[in-house]
Each structure stands twice: as C-alpha cells, then as structure tokens.
Amino acid sequence: MRHHYGTTTLFFFITFLSLFSSKFASSLDTLTATQSLINGQTLISTSQGFELGFFTPGNSRNWYVGIWYKNIPRTYVWVANRDKPLSNSSGTFKIFNQSIALFDLAGKVVWSSNQTNARNPVMQLLDSGNLVLKEQVSESGQFLWQSFDYPTDTLLPDMKLGWDLNTGLDRYLSSWKSSEDPGTGDFSFKLEYHGFPEVFLWKDNEIEYRSGPWNGQRFSGVPEMKPVDYLSFNFITEQDEVYYSFHIATKNLYSRLTVTSSGLLQRFAWIPETQQWNKFWYAPKDQCDNYKECGAYGICDSNASPVCKCLKGFQPKNHQAWDLRDGSGGCVRKTNLECLKDKFLHMKNMKLPQSTTSFVDRSMSLKNCELLCSRNCSCTAYANSNISNGGSGCVIWTGELFDLRQYPEGGQDLYVRLAASDIGDGGSADTIIICIAVGIGILILSLTGFSIWKRKRLLSVCNGTQQKGPQERSQDLLLNEVVINKKDYSGEKSTDELELPLFDFSTIAAATGNFCDENKLGEGGFGCVHKGRLVEGQEVAVKRLSKKSGQGTEEFKNEVRLIARLQHRNLVRLLGCCIEMDEKILIYEFMENRSLDSVLFNKAKSSLLNWQRRFNIICGTARGLLYLHQDSRFRIIHRDLKASNILLDGEWTPKISDFGMARIFGGDQTQANTRRIVGTYGYMSPEYAMDGLFSVKSDVFSFGVLVLEIVCGEKNRGFYHSNSELNLLGNVWRQWKDGNGLEVLDISVGSSYSPSEVLRCIQVGLLCVQERAEDRPTMASAVLMLSSETASMPQPKTPGYCLGRSPFETDSSSSKQDESFTVNQVTVTVLDAR
Known part of the structure; x- marks a missing residue:
C-alpha cells in the first residue's frame, strides 16, 4: 500500500508539471x-x-x-x-x-x-x-x-508604410496620446498613393507637413535624405502595393522612425558606444515645413525674409495680408496664359508641388514631357518623376501649384508654365535698352522731385511756416522714425523700407467700441490693451500707449521696428499701427487665451494648463527664442522674457510678445553693456542686474526662470535675504539636490504627466539659471535637450539669484507691475544701474 501511494503521488506531480x-x-x-x-x-x-x-x-x-x-x-x-x-x-x-x-x-x-x-x-x-x-x-x-x-507610432527596418491595394490595408503611424498613454493620438503619418505618391503628417483632419513625392533617390521635400553604407531607403510603386520602407544592413544596429505626441517626425539611431538614441532627422523643423505656408504659386524659402515670395510672373492675391507676412492666400498670375504660345520657367532645387492629383508616366522622356504639357492648356508644370541617372519619367500638374519650397541645395528641377512675356526673353536687345534708359530717367526725375519736396518740407518745419501744430509735427517725426530703413540695422546696407499698415484712429476706435471697459483685456504702466474687431471681422488686440505715460515712445518705435520684420509661429504678429496726433497704438493678432501669467498664476484657471500644454508652451517658447537668437535675420536679445509676455492662442500655442526692450546684435557681437537696465525682477540675470551686461545668455536665464515657473505654477519674485524660501530658484535647486524634483510640480497639473519630462524640464531650467553666463546652454542646446528623451545633460550648478526688492522697499517701479494682470503689455520696470 505504501509503495502504491508513492507511485500515485509521483504520477500526479509529473502530470501537474506537464500541464503547468x-x-x-x-x-x-x-x-x-x-x-x-x-x-x-x-x-x-x-x-x-x-x-x-x-x-x-x-x-x-x-x-x-x-x-x-x-x-x-x-x-x-x-x-x-x-x-x-x-x-x-x-x-x-x-x-x-x-x-x-x-x-x-x-x-x-x-x-x-x-x-x-x-x-x-x-x-x-x-x-x-x-x-x-x-x-x-x-x-x-x-x-x-x-x-x-x-503599426502604432514607430516604423522599424523592413516595415512597410503604405498600402496593400489588393486588400485595402493602409499601414500608417499614429502618435501616442502622451508619454504615459499609448492610445491613438492626434497625429498620423500616412502615405497617399494617388497621383505621384507622397506621405503626409496629419493632425486630426488637417495636413501639417508633406514629404514631397519620391523622386527615385529621396522624398522631394527631404533633401538631406541620403543613403549611407548601413542605411538604405526603398519606395515601391506597383499595381498591387505602394509603400515606403528602410533597411539596416549592419547587424545589431537599431534605427526607428516615430511620430511623437507633439506632432514631430523623428528618426533615431542607437549609438552603442554612448548607449543613447541619436536624433539625426526630424520634421517639421522650420516655418517652410508648414503645409501650404505660402499658398498657391507661393515659394517658401527659410533663408529669406520674409520667407514667402511669389513665382516669377505672379503677384500676391491679397497684398495687405502678404505685407503682414501672411502668405497663406498665395499668388495669382500677372498675365493670362495663351496655351501654345506659353513658355516654361526652369526652377532648380525645388520641393515639388503637392502631387496627389498629378499625372505620372515613368517611361516618358523629359522632352516628350514638355511637349505633352505644352499641348495641354490645363498643364501648369512638369518635372522628371525620377532624378536618378540623369533623370527619367514624367510628372505633370494640371491645377494650382501648392506647397512649393526652394532649397539652397537638393530638391530637383521644376518647369512652371508662364506667359511668354513673363519669361522675359521675348523682346529685342534694343527694346530692353530703351526700357532701361526710360526707367532710369523716370527714377532720376522722381528722386530729384522727392529731394526738392523733402527739402522744402524740412525748411517749412524748421522755420515754423508749415501749417501744422506741434502735435502734428511730432507725429510726422515719429512716422519718419517708424518707417525706417534697413540700413539702421547693423550689417544691413540695403535701403528698402519697412512697410507696415497704418490704421486711422477712427477705425481703431470703432473696432474697440471707443475703447470701452467691456473690451479691456489688461492694463500696465504703458496704458491699456483692448479687444477689437475690424470691419472685415478680424479680431485684434489693440495696445494703446497712455497719453499720461512718461515711458513708451522709444519702446513703441523699437517694437514696430523689430516685430514687423520677424515671422515665426511662436512670435506674436504685429498687424499694424496707428500714429495720429498724440495717439500711439499697436495692433496685434488676437490671442484667445490671453497671457500665460493670467492662467498660470490664477488658481481658478491653472488647471487648464495640464502637463502636455505646459510642456508644449515650454518647447514653443524655446523655439521662438532660438529663432530670435540664431535663425532670424538679426540676432535679437529680447531682454524682457516673462510669463506676461507669452501669449496663448486658441490652441494654446505660445507666442513671444513685447519687443519694446529688445536689442539687435550685429555681426559677431555677443555681448553689450547698458546704463539703462530694464526688465522685471525675478527674470533678470545677475550680470545684467548688477553690471548692465546683457547677451543671449541673459535671455537664457529668463527662459530658465520661466520654465521653472511653468513647472511649479509659482512666480519667482526675486531674492529676499530675509527669507530665501520665497525664492523659487532656491527652492527648486534645494529639492533637486535632495532628489525630490517632482515635489515642486504644480498640484493643479493633476496625476496625468510624464515624470521624465517634468524632471527634464526642471534640469533644463536649472541649467539655464546657473550663476555664470558661460555655464548656461545656448537656446539651440536647450531646444535639443527638451526635445530628446535620451540627450545627455550636464548636472546644473548653483543658480544665480537676481537681486530684487529688499523687504523694506515699497515704492519700486516694479512693485505694482509684478502683480498686474497683463496682456500684450509693455514692461515699465526701469532700474538705474548703480
């Protein structure tokens, strides 16, 4: 019996292990x-x-x-x-x-x-x-x-992005909702196989970015896309499938293409030596990557200012919008086409137009392509479909040309249909010479007449004989200063004038209900900001310089000079100005969500700023500041970056505003000194507050303070010797050193946030507010650190505590300003250097 019992137990044990x-x-x-x-x-x-x-x-x-x-x-x-x-x-x-x-x-x-x-x-x-x-x-x-x-949000090697046309299967990438929620997000990256296939980045139902069609070597809109020994790209267009893929030839080398929750396409490669993901391509990366940035027949060039220009033979459809740096309305022909008499403009280094409705013949020569296009009166442009081995194939567009872009190098040749007279080669040499001579003569007469009129006008002003009051003469002088020449800027020698629309005071008064209190958005030392609606229905923010203010005229002129020349999605747009009698008014695009400080520091509203919005505001502000420091035509130091000068549109996109205190650096200039220290307590770097030295690193310090304020939901009120706990920088630094960085996060953010993103922002903020300017990163480095989850970052050193009010001061010029509710405001804080 005992033996039988043991055998049975062993049998069941073996059976259990087998089942397990x-x-x-x-x-x-x-x-x-x-x-x-x-x-x-x-x-x-x-x-x-x-x-x-x-x-x-x-x-x-x-x-x-x-x-x-x-x-x-x-x-x-x-x-x-x-x-x-x-x-x-x-x-x-x-x-x-x-x-x-x-x-x-x-x-x-x-x-x-x-x-x-x-x-x-x-x-x-x-x-x-x-x-x-x-x-x-x-x-x-x-x-x-x-x-x-x-797929979800990642394309791996040999994975297909595109269509199986037999089954109707569409393989595309879609972003996570956030770093903690892999659910289907707002952004998707999809291949369109109709016409000349290309890939689009969508936000919900709106196109954000277009790759351009595949031209045999790369996507037309990605000139930097070049195969290397270990990485190759494939684009297959066949009867039963159309797809894009990439291949890694080296074993144990990893590369991936992702679409992020913030709407970026990013390609990464894993570097074993550094044990980090290296980001070596991303899109959209600049203004010209925005879909249809310059509308129909408009060409976008990120190296030009403004970035939009019309094709030769075209002119802006809406001149006023174009002058306001809004090129989305596009261009129209100057001369009607005459079909068989038309000619083709050869353009180089182009991103091909949107191609989903184009015609493609991959076996046709370029010469036959030109003949086919010239005989079809609806044809607007043609190009090779494949640029490899000297070029082959034909692609023809029969409608308006959208989303054109020109590169310094790369891209490909495009031939655009124009009226023969617009090509410029139809006249004789004698006719050209006569036209030039007549033009020069007219120009000389015009300049002579203008010089005589200007001299008489100045003499009448100086002698007091001109029938204008002092206010009108002051207005004229201010207008002359506002309509400035580029030669005023360091490094600029051309004399083309800045064109900024001037509004009548009666128009602005009507738009704002005669500046009624119901339309008031905010108030500062400069005056008030009112909401207005122009006759055509456009909502605007109207900043009116107070007649009683002893400050603001210089800031007014400075802002007009600067911001009218700048164009970036993270900078507020100046639509025009009004200078009439003693009125000095600036008209801006209207920001539905007002200024950052009106939400961030308002406990009743701060919950509207969830972590994703805060992170996007930080990154957008960083990109705007990088544009000012590095990517715009001039190196611009803002000098007054703070929460009240960050405006938020209806999508919570941040826009840097208020350039009244900004300064332009020319050439290789990196630092300047001033006796008039302007700005706001809590945001000024130590070297600026104490010694009047300002540079791009001064703005970096202000940005660091702003980042920490956004994370913590608290103001940095300066350094108080009697109670250092009131200093935000000191508190964050202390918590960071103790390993409790997440403790400073604003509780109104809630529980839905990415700890790694929060800690990354805190570390970037602390790096930006380091005491020594040379220790602080540039904005280019700050943008990189913010956008990469794997970028290595140094450990921050002790913050620089900007000296502010002592506990006993009560009459500082900033005491009221620091607490005021502001929208589109000019800072009135002025400190005299000691």
Whole structure:
C-alpha cells in the first residue's frame, strides 16, 4: 500500500508539471495554441533584439501588451491594446479561435487580432520586432497575421508604410496620446498613393507637413535624405502595393522612425558606444515645413525674409495680408496664359508641388514631357518623376501649384508654365535698352522731385511756416522714425523700407467700441490693451500707449521696428499701427487665451494648463527664442522674457510678445553693456542686474526662470535675504539636490504627466539659471535637450539669484507691475544701474 501511494503521488506531480509547462510560456520566441503569457513572462526574439510582454508606461495605472527593445532602456515600438488598456496586471495573452487575443481577469476579450483559417497556429516574435501568427509547419513561410501590418507610432527596418491595394490595408503611424498613454493620438503619418505618391503628417483632419513625392533617390521635400553604407531607403510603386520602407544592413544596429505626441517626425539611431538614441532627422523643423505656408504659386524659402515670395510672373492675391507676412492666400498670375504660345520657367532645387492629383508616366522622356504639357492648356508644370541617372519619367500638374519650397541645395528641377512675356526673353536687345534708359530717367526725375519736396518740407518745419501744430509735427517725426530703413540695422546696407499698415484712429476706435471697459483685456504702466474687431471681422488686440505715460515712445518705435520684420509661429504678429496726433497704438493678432501669467498664476484657471500644454508652451517658447537668437535675420536679445509676455492662442500655442526692450546684435557681437537696465525682477540675470551686461545668455536665464515657473505654477519674485524660501530658484535647486524634483510640480497639473519630462524640464531650467553666463546652454542646446528623451545633460550648478526688492522697499517701479494682470503689455520696470 505504501509503495502504491508513492507511485500515485509521483504520477500526479509529473502530470501537474506537464500541464503547468503547457499552459505558460517560457522566455523563448514562440507561443503555441496550448500556451499563454501572463504578467512577468515575456517572449524574446532569437537574436535577443526584441521582447514582448506586459507593461505600464510611466506612472500610468493601466496595463498593455507591447514590444520593446530587449537590451535598450524601455523604448516601445508596438502596442497591441493601445486603445483598450487593462485596469490591472491580471491579463492573459494567448492564441484563441485562430487569432491572438488578450483577456482580462474576468476572461473577457479585451483585444484580438483578425481571425484566420489556421489549422495549427503558433505565435512568434521575430528578430525584426514583428509579432506574427503562422502555421506551426508551413512550407510557404507566409504569415496569417503580423503586427507590422498594424503599426502604432514607430516604423522599424523592413516595415512597410503604405498600402496593400489588393486588400485595402493602409499601414500608417499614429502618435501616442502622451508619454504615459499609448492610445491613438492626434497625429498620423500616412502615405497617399494617388497621383505621384507622397506621405503626409496629419493632425486630426488637417495636413501639417508633406514629404514631397519620391523622386527615385529621396522624398522631394527631404533633401538631406541620403543613403549611407548601413542605411538604405526603398519606395515601391506597383499595381498591387505602394509603400515606403528602410533597411539596416549592419547587424545589431537599431534605427526607428516615430511620430511623437507633439506632432514631430523623428528618426533615431542607437549609438552603442554612448548607449543613447541619436536624433539625426526630424520634421517639421522650420516655418517652410508648414503645409501650404505660402499658398498657391507661393515659394517658401527659410533663408529669406520674409520667407514667402511669389513665382516669377505672379503677384500676391491679397497684398495687405502678404505685407503682414501672411502668405497663406498665395499668388495669382500677372498675365493670362495663351496655351501654345506659353513658355516654361526652369526652377532648380525645388520641393515639388503637392502631387496627389498629378499625372505620372515613368517611361516618358523629359522632352516628350514638355511637349505633352505644352499641348495641354490645363498643364501648369512638369518635372522628371525620377532624378536618378540623369533623370527619367514624367510628372505633370494640371491645377494650382501648392506647397512649393526652394532649397539652397537638393530638391530637383521644376518647369512652371508662364506667359511668354513673363519669361522675359521675348523682346529685342534694343527694346530692353530703351526700357532701361526710360526707367532710369523716370527714377532720376522722381528722386530729384522727392529731394526738392523733402527739402522744402524740412525748411517749412524748421522755420515754423508749415501749417501744422506741434502735435502734428511730432507725429510726422515719429512716422519718419517708424518707417525706417534697413540700413539702421547693423550689417544691413540695403535701403528698402519697412512697410507696415497704418490704421486711422477712427477705425481703431470703432473696432474697440471707443475703447470701452467691456473690451479691456489688461492694463500696465504703458496704458491699456483692448479687444477689437475690424470691419472685415478680424479680431485684434489693440495696445494703446497712455497719453499720461512718461515711458513708451522709444519702446513703441523699437517694437514696430523689430516685430514687423520677424515671422515665426511662436512670435506674436504685429498687424499694424496707428500714429495720429498724440495717439500711439499697436495692433496685434488676437490671442484667445490671453497671457500665460493670467492662467498660470490664477488658481481658478491653472488647471487648464495640464502637463502636455505646459510642456508644449515650454518647447514653443524655446523655439521662438532660438529663432530670435540664431535663425532670424538679426540676432535679437529680447531682454524682457516673462510669463506676461507669452501669449496663448486658441490652441494654446505660445507666442513671444513685447519687443519694446529688445536689442539687435550685429555681426559677431555677443555681448553689450547698458546704463539703462530694464526688465522685471525675478527674470533678470545677475550680470545684467548688477553690471548692465546683457547677451543671449541673459535671455537664457529668463527662459530658465520661466520654465521653472511653468513647472511649479509659482512666480519667482526675486531674492529676499530675509527669507530665501520665497525664492523659487532656491527652492527648486534645494529639492533637486535632495532628489525630490517632482515635489515642486504644480498640484493643479493633476496625476496625468510624464515624470521624465517634468524632471527634464526642471534640469533644463536649472541649467539655464546657473550663476555664470558661460555655464548656461545656448537656446539651440536647450531646444535639443527638451526635445530628446535620451540627450545627455550636464548636472546644473548653483543658480544665480537676481537681486530684487529688499523687504523694506515699497515704492519700486516694479512693485505694482509684478502683480498686474497683463496682456500684450509693455514692461515699465526701469532700474538705474548703480
């Protein structure tokens, strides 16, 4: 009996182990129909490159099944149940009904792949990172289902982005909602196969960016896209499929293309030596990457100012909007076409126009393409469809040309149809000479007449004989100063004048209801800001310089001079001005969400600024400041960057405003000194507040303060010797050193945030407010650190505490300003250097 009992026990134990091993997967790459995967267990590809299992991103309480790199800090490349998370970790992942399925604790199917006709299916994680469902024994090697057909936000090597035209399958990337929510976000990257195929970045139903069509070597709108020894690009256009992919030839080298939750396309490569992801391409990267930035027949050139210009033979459709640096209305022809008499303008280094409705013949020569286009009166342009080996194929456009861009190098040739007279080669040499002579004569007479009139006018002003009052003469002088020449700027010698629309005072008074209190948006030392509506219905913000203010005239002129020449999505647009009698008024685009300080420091409204909005405001402000320091035609130091000078539009996009205190640096100038120190307590760098030295690093300091204010939801009120706890920089620095960086996060943000992003912003902020200017990063470095999750950053040193009011001061010029509610305001803080 005892022997029989022992044999029975051993039998059941062996049976239990057999059942246990059949039910749960080991850490291999394959799962059979009798096995399942639970939390804590993973599938690992044969080469140890990829791993599949349960995970929860960041501080999220939801659980997902996904794929990530095995030997790289968690970088997720695919998520199964991205829009149907598990509320806890008790899920089961297995093969069910010839498909792959995820079950919750109650046994309910949360997510499943397409059902197949498999007889003996197995699930396998391949070395490519592709999760496949296939027959256990298959001679064809075909997959019944694969994750590569259903991407999330990442394109891996040999993964197809595009269409299977037989089944109608569209493989495209879509962003996560946030770093802690892999659900389908607002942005998607999709290939359009109609016409001349190209890829578009969408935000919901609006196009944000266009790659340009594939021209045999690269996308037309990505001139920097060049194959290297280990990385090659493929674009396949066949009857049954159209797709883009890339291939890595070197083993153990990782590269990925992602679309982020903020709407950026980014390509990364893993650098084993540094153990970091290196970002070596992204889009959109500048203003000209914005879709249809310059409208129909407009050319965008990021190296020009303004960036939009019309094609030769065209003129702006809306001259007023064009003068206000809004080129979205595009251009229209100056001369009507005459079909067979028309000629073609040869343009080089072009991003081809939007091509989804174009005609393509890949076997036609360029000469035959020109003949075909010239005989078709609807044809507006043509080009080679393939630029490899000298060029081949033909693509023809028959409608308006949209989203044109010109590069310093790269791009390709484009031939645009123009009236023969607009090409400029139809006249004789004698006719040209006569026209030039007549033109010079008219110019000389005009200049002579203007000189005589100007001299008489100045004499009449000086002698007091001109019939104008002192206010009118003052107005004329101010107008002469506002309508300035470029020669006033260091490094600029051309004399073309700045054109800024001038509004009548009666027009502005009518738009604002005669400046009634109901339309008042804010008030500062300069005067008031009112909301207005122009006759055509456009809403504007009207900044009116107070007649009683002893400040503001210089700031007024400075702002007009500067901001009218600048164009960036993160800078507020100046629409015009009014100078009439003693009225000095600036008209801006209207910002629906007013200024950052009116929301950030208002406890009743601060919850509107969730973490994603705060992070976007930080990054947008950084890009705007980088434009001022580096990418605009002039190096501009703002000198008064603060929360009240960051305006927010209806989409919460930040716009830097108030350039009354700004200064232009010319050539290689990096630093200047001033006796008149202007700005706001708490934002001024130590070297500026104490010694009057300002540079781009002064703005970097102000930006750092702003970043920490946005993270913490508190003002930095300067340094108080009696109570250093009131200093925001000191408090954040102390918490950072103690390893408690997240403790300073504004509680109104809530629980939905990315800890890594918050800590990254805090570290960038502390780096920007370091005491020594040379230790602070440039804005280019700050933008890079903010945009990259893997960028290495130095540890910050002690912050520079800007001296502010002592506890006993009560009459500082900033005492009221610091607490005022402001919109589009001119700062009135003026400190005299000691």
